[in-house]
Amino acid sequence: KNQVEQSPQSLIILEGKNCTLQCNYTVSPFSNLRWYKQDTGRGPVSLTIMTFSENTKSNGRYTATLDADTKQSSLHITASQLSDSASYICVVSGEGNTPLVFGKGTRLSVIA
Amino acid sequence: DAGVIQSPRHEVTEMGQEVTLRCKPISGHNSLFWYRQTMMRGLELLIYFNNNVPIDDSGMPEDRFSAKMPNASFSTLKIQPSEPRDSAVYFCASRSRGLAKNIQYFGAGTRLSVL
Numbered sequence: 001k002n003q004v005e006q007s008p009q010s011l012i013i014l015e016g017k018n019c020t021l022q023c024n025y026t027v028s029p030f031s032n033l034r035w036y037k038q039d040t041g042r043g044p045v046s047l048t049i050m051t052f053s054e055n056t057k058s059n060g061r062y063t064a065t066l067d068a069d070t071k072q073s074s075l076h077i078t079a080s081q082l083s084d085s086a087s088y089i090c091v092v093s094g095e096g097n098t099p100l101v102f103g104k105g106t107r108l109s110v111i112a
Numbered sequence: 113d114a115g116v117i118q119s120p121r122h123e124v125t126e127m128g129q130e131v132t133l134r135c136k137p138i139s140g141h142n143s144l145f146w147y148r149q150t151m152m153r154g155l156e157l158l159i160y161f162n163n164n165v166p167i168d169d170s171g172m173p174e175d176r177f178s179a180k181m182p183n184a185s186f187s188t189l190k191i192q193p194s195e196p197r198d199s200a201v202y203f204c205a206s207r208s209r210g211l212a213k214n215i216q217y218f219g220a221g222t223r224l225s226v227l
Binding site: 034041042043044045046049089099100102103104105 | 116153154155156157160168171203205215216217218219220221
């Protein structure tokens, strides 16, 4: 069964600190993986999208990594800001027209 | 572009009533998706359309749910009759087959509460 598991479920960190969110998936055959950020009361917004051949991709203070062999991805946030408080959702796409598989997200709270 | 526009933003209704959620995708996008999000289950795909044609509705929970896309700029998700367990946030997303392939752009969602 195609699944995406994220950890931790929730995380609280101090402003300015770094953090890493994890995503493990079993989707096969794999096409791409993307990380979405969802602010409270809003729809998800794409942060990064990575294909099989990409190991690392950055978007400002966000850096995503992908290990297609172990089927793991991580999202690293550097020098966190209060505005980083949101849910971060890992989404995996299989090949062809297979539906996207969504993780349940990690709820990040950045406090002053 | 204003992005994906959903209406209403909030809907409160009584059990048994009909509920219609509306979505206007981003102009030029040819795929449209309806999702439901709850704390317990996260985001779940209900149905998606390509070029106004329903492709996969296997995520639609039951016959009480129906979706239409009469043209490229409008879609509806209808629940009739509604039940308390339908309470959730419903998202619409659209996607282009262009350079931003596979990136879905989400609306702000409709928060549905069925009492």
